[in-house]
Amino acid sequence: MSLTATGIGSGLDISTIVQVLVDSEKIPKEALFNRTEDQINAKVSAIGTLKSEISKFQDAIEKLQSGELLSQxxxxxxxxxxxxxxxxxxxxxxxxxxxxxxxxQAHKVGGAYAADPKAAIGEGSLDFTVNGNSFSVDIDAADDMYAIASKVNSASDNSGVVATVVKTDLGNRIVFGSEETGVANQISVTATDTSGTGLSDMFNGASLSTLVNPQDxxxxxxxxxxxxxxxxxxxxxxxxxxxxxxxxxxxxxxxxxxxDTDAVKDNIQEFVDSYNNLISSIEKLSSYDVDSEKAAALQGDSMIRSLESQLRKMVSERVTVDGGEIALYDIGISTDRYGKLNVDSTKLEESLTNNMAMIEGLFSTPDTGLANRFDSLADNYVKTGGLIDSRNNSYTEETKRLTLQREAFSLKMEQLESRLLKQFNTMDLIVAQLNQQSAGLVERLNSLPGSISNK
Structure with missing residues (x-):
């Protein structure tokens, strides 16, 4: 006898029992998966915040890397x-x-007028000289004014001549202008015909008139x-x-x-503010709240600890400039007990007025200047393939592994549910058979002579 629904033989709610048994193993593990996923997502978000703050810091120190910006x-x-x-x-x-x-002024000359700019002019070549540099353009018999101007402008060895077609009340003409101003950049044009006299008639001798005299x-x-x-x-x-x-x-x-000491002072203040924001961000991302017993996403992370250590070490170091040494505190920038920078405006203004060369050296000396060193440090973290990219790649791999673990566990739970249902249904069938056998035995016992049920 086959059963069409679970629990008929035993009277048990087998589906609920199986679900409870499966959930007792499934729910704690899924909660662990969710916590792990939340932790990874929190770290990815924290790393993104850190990268943003480092990039802002890098933008600020860029203004101190150039001597031009420090000596405005x-x-x-x-x-x-x-x-x-x-x-x-x-x-x-x-x-x-x-x-x-x-x-x-730039020199400009114009050729002879022609009624139709699309009419062929002649065959030969045009030779140009500008400031001692020469080039030549071959002209075909079918070339009109526009074709000639285009050939001049596109000549690979063009030494500084711009050709245009100009329409006037007297007709159309080609104008040659020097790209550079000054007497030295005067244009010389010579036309040579290989057939007829069309080019010479348009560009040689009196046919070529000066439109703008070159002058210094x-x-x-x-x-x-x-x-x-x-x-x-x-x-x-x-x-x-x-x-x-x-x-x-x-x-x-x-x-x-x-x-312009005000502009330089503003750039230095921007550097200080950006540095302090970066330190604050590092502290927040790596903190531990004793009261709530809750750790920030990057608490204990070796990468962020290393960054903070390097930053704090760098702001206290001295830089050699022209045989002398100078540090941030010499120009009025000091570090407080929280690792933040403070600016003594009076001392900074005095340094900007009297010691600009040393300040420039402090920040912008190649390799050893603070701005250049800070930029190299920041770049190690934010560049493509840098430390932050590597950390994000590791988080991506963790996410992939977690996804595979979820899929494997989900399959395991499906198999467990199937196995338990099969076992309980088998038990239910056996119970049903036993109940049938018991009922039959009672019925036969009751039918025996002398049975109470027969009296």
């Missing part, structure tokens, strides 16, 4: 419309009177004349670049250059 200058030109100015680290503080007599710029700095082939003048005042924008010899503008 404030430039004032008043309301001058004649030039703009930028000053580098070599620029000395001072005031200069500047007047612009004329701007530099002329300025006066404190009454001293300087001629330049460009409107960008970077040798009139050491460390200063002038961009000429207009000319009037009768107008004089004043250029003032001062050391």
């Amino acid at each position: 200058r404030k430039v004032s030109t008043g309301d001058s419309q004649f030039f703009t100015a930028t000053a580098g680290k070599l620029a000395q503080s001072g005031s200069y009177s500047i007047s612009v007599e004329r701007l530099a 710029s002329i300025i006066y700095v404190d009454g001293q004349k300087l001629t330049s082939s460009s409107n960008t003048v970077d040798d009139a005042i050491a460390g200063v670049t002038l961009e000429l924008t207009d000319a009037d010899i009768n107008s004089t503008s004043t250029l003032k250059i001062e050391q």
Whole structure:
């Protein structure tokens, strides 16, 4: 006799019994899996936070790696419309009177006019010379103005000529302009025909007219004349670049250059703030709360302990600059008992005013400067394939192993449930058979002569 539902023979709720037995083994293990997964996720999140703070710190110290950013200058030109100015680290503080007599111009010449720019011109070659450099362009019989201009512009050895097709009331013409300003960059054009005289008629002799004369710029700095082939003048005042924008010899503008200590101070303060934020983040990510008895995600992690140790060691070290030594505390930056940096504004301003060269060396000396060393340290952690990437890879592998363990355990529980159901159903069938046998025996006993049930 087969059973169509579990528990019919024994009267037991076999499904519930099996579920309870399976859950007694399944639930604790799944809870362990969940705790492990939560721990891995917490570590991944913590590592991401750490990487973000290191990157912010790296952005801040980048501004101290360059001597240019540590020796910034404030430039004032008043309301001058004649030039703009930028000053580098070599620029000395001072005031200069500047007047612009004329701007530099690029040479431009135009060929003869033609009614139809798409008509063929001739066959041969055009030879160009600019500032002693020459190149040649072959012209085919079918080439029109646009084709010739394109060949000139795309010539691999073009030495600085720009060709354009210009339409005017008198017709169309090809204009050749020098890429660079100044008398030295005057353009020379020679046409040579191999068939007919089309090229010579358009570009030789009187056919080629000057549209813009080449000229050098002329300025006066404190009454001293300087001629330049460009409107960008970077040798009139050491460390200063002038961009000429207009000319009037009768107008004089004043250029003032001062050391921009405020900008440098801001960059140093940004470094201090970013360092303190990084230290705070490290402490938070690796802390242990005694009251709640709860550890942070990276508590006890060797990588984060090593980073903190290196950072604290580095801020206390001295750097050799020009035979002398200097450290952060010499310029007003000290470390408190919590490992955070504090800034003595008065001392820092005094150092910026009187000892800028040493401050520049402290931070930006190649290899040994603090900013460069901090950057190398940070890069070891955040670069592709760095320590944080390696740690994330290990977390990924842990997650994969956990997934495989979950799958194997789930299969084991399915097998356990199947086995228990089979065993209980077998027991249920046996009980049902025993009950049937018992009922039959009672019935036969009751049918015997002398049985109480027969009287």
